[in-house]
């Protein structure tokens with residue numbers, strides 16, 4: 001059998017050892033902040049969407065239908081500004097702790113591209129990169145696609161074998177992520193409930209994905225069914241957030257929560273995770289629910305899915321249903337989140353043993369290194385991925 005060196009020479013020796021957790025401390029030369037990317041003007045919109053859908057041959061007319069969300073905001077996605085702010089916040093926190101780790105920011109789908117970030121790190125003589133991707137859960141879109149793009153970029157730049165990229169574990173249940181949602185939910189519930197009102201409903205919301213992708217999310221041996229690790233991780237995070245909310249405000253012990261999905265795309269014939277947030281909102285008045293807190297646990301910042309699909313569509317659905325609704329904040333550059341990311345960087349550099357790692361749910365601490373078929377996408381077929389165990 002081929003070894004990882006001959007098949008996918010993209011990861012550091014620490015990762016190639018074949019263990020799911022880093023076993024020895026590892027020096028890194030730079031932190032690769034890997035984002036999705038978004039357009040920054042009307043002329044960028046269609047080229048950006050062609051990048052997002054590359055290899056799938058989607059005609060421009062169909063892309064123009066998706067484009068209207070971006071067109072509505074002048075062709076500008078807020079996501080790049082949010083990643084610039086995150087980069088600055090990470091640099092400040094790394095400097096505060098005296099960690100010599102320059103941050104290289106690169107996106108999968110728009111400038112600044114991952115290719116340029118990796119070339120820049122190589123030019124600076126900093127070849128051992130540790131990546132933080134701005135996506136917390138396990139699935140093709142939120143984990144593996146980043147790893148495949150790392151491998152593609154190392155090949156296309158000719159830097160495979162020179163630059164290595166390891167990836168920080170999926171961080172859905174790191175306290176830095178989980179805790180950052182709590183104050184917003186506490187505040188929203190207090191506001192919605194007012195003085196002695198009925199219990200509001202909490203809708204934890206995340207990006208829908210095809211059920212085929214959900215089933216394959218995470219290592220198959222966990223046997224998590226149709227929703228896979230993706231759904232299980234979200235349910236666990238929702239529960240952890242609610243537990244912390246009730247610890248802070250005991251009046252909310254009777255509040256019920258649900259997991260809902262948003263931003264579905266793709267052909268109607270393909271099943272995606274449900275229920276859709278707007279469908280649920282329309283049903284709630286019939287179940288005597290009068291107010292709703294919408295908690296975007298699937299997103300690290302207020303990008304287009306939040307600004308359009310929640311602040312526009314979901315809040316409108318609530319208004320039509322005659323319900324009061326509050327959308328709570330995403331982590332953004334909240335210090336709880338930023339210090340949590342740097343804690344994850346330190347955890348990985350020091351190879352902290354699994355038992356000593358902080359985690360807020362029974363599904364954590366998630367693995368440092370993915371298994372061969374982890375989050376594979378059958379539609380896309382096999383592509384090599386960085387930061388994984390040898391096939």
Ligand SMILES: CC1=C(CCC(=O)O)c2cc3nc(cc4[nH]c(cc5[nH]c(cc1n2)c(C)c5CCC(=O)O)c(CCC(=O)O)c4C)C(CCC(=O)O)=C3C
Nearest residue numbers: 036038052066077079134135136141142207209265303304
């Ligand atoms: C799980 C998930 C996250 C992670 C959540 C997170 O951690 O952020 C995420 C993030 C993002 N997705 C984004 C944008 C898009 N996603 C698309 C398409 C798709 N996303 C999917 C899933 C996810 N996507 C899926 C299964 C598809 C269908 C493709 C297929 O069939 O395989 C399309 C194509 C058009 C369309 O199909 O609608 C666009 C334009 C942006 C940028 C927003 C901005 O600009 O602010 C961000 C951060």
Ligand SMILES: [Fe+2]
Nearest residue numbers: 036141207263
């Ligand atoms: Fe997406």
